[in-house]
Amino acid sequence: MFSYDLRLALDSLRRNPGLSALMVLAIALGIAVCTVTFTVYHAMATNPIPGKSSQLYHVTLDTWGADRPYDDDKPDEPPTLLTYRDAMYLYGAKAASRSVVMYKSGALLLPERQGVKPFVATLRVTSNEFFPMFDVPFQYGSGWDAAAEEGPQPVVVLSDETNQKVFGGENSVGRTVRLGKNDYRVIGVLKPWAPSPKFFDLNNGSFEDPEDAYLPYGWGRALEMPVYGNTNCWKAEAGNSYQDFLNSECVWLQFWAELPTAADRDRYQAFLDNYARSQKAAGRMPRPLNNRLYDVGQWLDRNEVVQRDNRVLIGIALLFLGVCLVNVVGLLLAKFLNAAPLTGLRRALGASRRDIVRQHMTEVVLLGLAGGVVGLLLAVGGLAGIRSIYGSDYNRSAYERLTEIDPTVVLVTLGLALLAGAVAGLYPSWRIGRTAPAVYLKTQ
Amino acid sequence: MLEMHQVTKAYRTDLLETHALREFSLKVGKGEFVAVTGPSGSGKTTFLNVAGLLETFDSGAYRLDGEDVSRLDDDARSRVRNRKIGFIFQSFNLIPDLNVFDNVDVPLRYRRLSTADRRERINAALDLVGLSSRVKHLPSQLSGGQQQRVAIARALAGDPALLLADEPTGNLDSLMARQVMDLLEQINEMGTTIVMVTHDPELARRAHRNVQVIDGQVTDYKPYEPHAASVTVLHPHATEAAAG
Numbered sequence: 001m002f003s004y005d006l007r008l009a010l011d012s013l014r015r016n017p018g019l020s021a022l023m024v025l026a027i028a029l030g031i032a033v034c035t036v037t038f039t040v041y042h043a044m045a046t047n048p049i050p051g052k053s054s055q056l057y058h059v060t061l062d063t064w065g066a067d068r069p070y071d072d073d074k075p076d077e078p079p080t081l082l083t084y085r086d087a088m089y090l091y092g093a094k095a096a097s098r099s100v101v102m103y104k105s106g107a108l109l110l111p112e113r114q115g116v117k118p119f120v121a122t123l124r125v126t127s128n129e130f131f132p133m134f135d136v137p138f139q140y141g142s143g144w145d146a147a148a149e150e151g152p153q154p155v156v157v158l159s160d161e162t163n164q165k166v167f168g169g170e171n172s173v174g175r176t177v178r179l180g181k182n183d184y185r186v187i188g189v190l191k192p193w194a195p196s197p198k199f200f201d202l203n204n205g206s207f208e209d210p211e212d213a214y215l216p217y218g219w220g221r222a223l224e225m226p227v228y229g230n231t232n233c234w235k236a237e238a239g240n241s242y243q244d245f246l247n248s249e250c251v252w253l254q255f256w257a258e259l260p261t262a263a264d265r266d267r268y269q270a271f272l273d274n275y276a277r278s279q280k281a282a283g284r285m286p287r288p289l290n291n292r293l294y295d296v297g298q299w300l301d302r303n304e305v306v307q308r309d310n311r312v313l314i315g316i317a318l319l320f321l322g323v324c325l326v327n328v329v330g331l332l333l334a335k336f337l338n339a340a341p342l343t344g345l346r347r348a349l350g351a352s353r354r355d356i357v358r359q360h361m362t363e364v365v366l367l368g369l370a371g372g373v374v375g376l377l378l379a380v381g382g383l384a385g386i387r388s389i390y391g392s393d394y395n396r397s398a399y400e401r402l403t404e405i406d407p408t409v410v411l412v413t414l415g416l417a418l419l420a421g422a423v424a425g426l427y428p429s430w431r432i433g434r435t436a437p438a439v440y441l442k443t444q
Numbered sequence: 445m446l447e448m449h450q451v452t453k454a455y456r457t458d459l460l461e462t463h464a465l466r467e468f469s470l471k472v473g474k475g476e477f478v479a480v481t482g483p484s485g486s487g488k489t490t491f492l493n494v495a496g497l498l499e500t501f502d503s504g505a506y507r508l509d510g511e512d513v514s515r516l517d518d519d520a521r522s523r524v525r526n527r528k529i530g531f532i533f534q535s536f537n538l539i540p541d542l543n544v545f546d547n548v549d550v551p552l553r554y555r556r557l558s559t560a561d562r563r564e565r566i567n568a569a570l571d572l573v574g575l576s577s578r579v580k581h582l583p584s585q586l587s588g589g590q591q592q593r594v595a596i597a598r599a600l601a602g603d604p605a606l607l608l609a610d611e612p613t614g615n616l617d618s619l620m621a622r623q624v625m626d627l628l629e630q631i632n633e634m635g636t637t638i639v640m641v642t643h644d645p646e647l648a649r650r651a652h653r654n655v656q657v658i659d660g661q662v663t664d665y666k667p668y669e670p671h672a673a674s675v676t677v678l679h680p681h682a683t684e685a686a687a688g
Contacts, residue, residue: 004553011541345537348498349551349598350526352519437525438498441533441610 001355002362009363012339019335020367023328027371027420030324032378035405035413037310037317039383042409043207043402044306048195049135053296056133057265059099059255060294061086061276065234066286077302078290081203081230081251086279091127095271096257097264098133101217102126103253104201105225107180109212111166121162121179121212122228124201125220131157131188133258134200139163141173141188144216148187152218156184162212163189179213180223196402197305199296201254203229206305207402227252249284257293269293321416325424328367332428336360340435347437360429361422368421372414379413380405445606445637446472446495451504453490453660464490465501466660472606472639477632479651480641487660488641489610495639496529496608497521509605526554530599530636534611536591538583538598544570545579548598555602569597573627589620596627600636607631609640613647625650 013020047053062070062078063086069075082090082101091101102124109121130136131143140163144155156177163172163186172186197206219225224242233250259265272291279285294302336343343356351359383403453465464487472478482488493499494506497513506514509528516524531537538547548569552562570576573593583591592612599607609628613621625647632638640651648654656663 001553001556015541342539345539346550346554347522348496348525348531348537350522350554350602352522352554354519355522355554436499438493441498441531441537 001358005359005362006366008359009366012363013366016335019331023331023367024370024374026324026328026331027368027417027424028374028378030321030420031372031375031413031417032382033320034314034317034416035375035379035409036382036386037313038412039379039405039409040386040402041306041310041314042406042412043196043404044310046196047296048197048199049296052135055258055260056296057257057259057268057293058296058299059090059257059272060292061272061285062287062290063249063251063279063285064287065249067234069287070232070234076290078292079232079251080303081232082253082255083249083251084246084253086275087253087255089275090255090257090272093271093275096259096268098129098258100127100130100133100256101253102130102201102256103220104204104211104228105215105220106228107225109162109166110178112176113166113168116165119165122209123179123225124211124214125217125225126214127217129258130200130214133256134195137191137193139189139191140171141186143188143214149216149218152216152222154182154184155187155216157188157190157214158186159190159210159212160192161209177213179215182223184215197300199300199305200256201229202299202303202305203254206300206303221246259293265293321420325420328421328424329427332364332425333431336428336432340432341440343432343435344437344440347435348441353433356435357429357433360432361425364421364425364429365418366421368417368419368424369414371421372417375417376405376410376413445474445476445509446470446639447505447507448495449505451494451501451506453494453499453501464660465494468504468657468660468662470655470662472637474605474637475632475635477629477638477650477652478640479648479654480639480657481643481645481648481654482657484643486657488657490660491657492608492610492639492641495606496531497525522554526551527602528605530602530604530607532592532595532599532607532609532612534614536583536588536595536615538591538594540583543580543582544575544586544594544597547583547594548601551598551602565601565603566597569601570594572600572631573597587620588616589623592616592620592624593627596624596631600631605637607636607638609638611642612640613642613644621647 049056059082060078060080061082063083064070064079069077070079071077087101091099105123105125106120107123108118110118124130128144128146128149131138139160141157143157144153147153148155156179158166158172158177163169166172166177167175172189175186176183177186178184194210198208198210229252231250231252233248235249237248238244239248257268259268269291272293273289276285276289276291300306346356383405387403448468448470451465451468452463455462455464468487468491480488480491490499494501497516504514505512508524511524513521513524539550542550545566548566549562552565557565567576570579573596575590575593575597578586578590583594586594612628613624616624628638628640629650640647642648
């Protein structure tokens with residue numbers, strides 16, 4: 001019976017090509033707007049490290065001054081970064097299963113290969129547990145160990161993109177790259193890896209690319225490497241040397257702890273609070289105790305990676321789809337009622353109400369599917385438009401990531417289109433299913 | 445085959461109540477060919493609609509082919525219509541987008557028959573009405589008489605117990621009307637019960653028996669006696685009304 005319904009539906013759609021196209025377009029427009037907004041929202045709201053996001057915690061301590069909060073808009077929130085001395089204490093205490101202290105920096109990279117120009121490589125200066133903690137995948141080699149970090153030894157891990165650029169994508173483990181004034185031995189090359197959002201460092205944009213290379217944290221201090229991120233201070237302090245900077249109350253370091261269980265988390269919270277109390281006793285941290293652990297989801301919320309505007313936009317897009325569907329309902333009603341004499345005839349010849357409803361629902365589901373496909377194409381065009389309008393050379397990859405349609409979005413879009421078609425067709429189909437068989441037979 | 449007892453049917457609006465059938469009683473035997481005549485507005489079509497389970501009625505009883513169909517729900521009525529009743533309409537009521545084969549196929553589709561079974565029935569029905577060579581034609585490519593024969597094939601393909609014909613020759617010229625009547629007689633001789641509503645006394649005379657309906661009631665009723673064709677008119681104006 002399905003094949004018969006399908007044939008009748010196709011015949012019906014072909015019979016009124018203009019009307020059919022109008023309905024497909026109405027559904028497609030609604031779907032396209034929803035798909036574009038959903039794609040961006042989906043990219044923003046996707047869990048960047050599923051399976052582990054509730055075990056990884058961004059660590060904060062309220063080291064800010066008493067006069068005013070760190071963030072006037074969120075006066076209850078502690079600073080998002082740590083001072084050097086606090087980060088070093090927490091890192092040295094090893095109170096978590098894994099802990100990572102890090103910041104973003106950069107240096108001029110001088111490639112050996114002929115024809116490749118020097119470029120400023122972004123660097124993540126980080127402790128060695130960065131790689132296992134964030135499940136960073138390696139293509140060649142591995143990260144460094146604690147000994148290499150203490151040295152620090154001149155080792156570097158390259159991103160896939162950097163390895164492509166500098167070594168043509170070959171296994172470069174053991175080769176040397178020059179960063180700034182120093183040579184580093186490549187000990188690892190990552191697979192293509194770009195968690196989105198870039199949850200582990202939201203300072204420089206939530207959707208920017210990960211860094212080009214990774215250096216042991218010890219080099220940061222040894223080479224006094226610059227901070228490519230936020231450095232916030234609340235009091236005037238001596239700033240004559242790098243050591244002064246390290247001793248200051250300025251916050252600039254990111255700190256993450258891996259705490260697999262709730263008990264681990266509670267223990268770590270107590271550890272943080274005890275540490276803060278000891279610092280208060282020593283005359284630091286004048287604000288009330290406010291040390292927080294944010295898991296990945298909470299951290300993304302705290303930084304408003306998905307802004308309320310994005311959620312509102314989803315609502316508006318759905319509303320627009322609703323308006324489109326109301327129009328489709330009207331057109332379907334007009335179309336179905338116009339064909340009521342034929343429906344009456346089918347009823348007279350033995351079609352039950354269910355048969356009639358199913359026949360018409362097949363038609364509207366087909367319309368929905370066509371609307372979904374056209375809507376998807378429109379959405380692809382729309383997203384390309386967003387990329388071309390907003391994506392500059394600086395942030396192109398971020399926009400590409402945000403506007404990329406993935407299989408989930410395609411499935412959701414087609415599902416939404418089918419649902420939209422079904423919803424739009426439900427009332428008209430039910431209504432036409434109530435056609436009394438006798439009414440139109442004389443006039444048909 | 446068809447047995448109506450004291451059937452009443454009224455159409456109601458806020459202001460008006462029109463009694464289309466009043467205590468309408470009629471028996472049609474198996475294999476009978478009955479012509480139902482009467483003036484316009486007398487209730488003939490309402491009777492046909494009720495008999496064909498296209499409309500419900502208010503009170504009374506109706507048995508069709510031995511089954512009480514008085515209070516069936518909509519689904520069951522659709523099923524009985526599909527399996528036991530064939531319809532022939534004055535305006536043919538073919539589906540303009542479907543070719544001859546597919547038009548005849550419509551009721552069979554709703555019976556969920558296999559493709560082979562449907563094909564066999566359609567071909568047999570089209571053979572009977574002499575349109576086997578026109579299976580791919582659209583209704584618009586056929587004459588009125590041919591269209592009515594397609595409608596007859598559609599009604600017959602389901603092998604109905606009862607054929608209901610509403611002015612089957614009303615839209616045809618006299619030659620084609622005669623051909624259609626010949627076909628109906630042939631079908632009746634093969635054992636199918638036919639109830640035909642008509643204004644045409646000439647056609648009515650070709651039935652086994654005439655039933656006169658006036659003001660929603662059977663005014664002339666005579667039980668069926670097999671092989672005894674009869675035309676009895678009790679109402680003084682019936683012949684005029686029927687002719688008009």
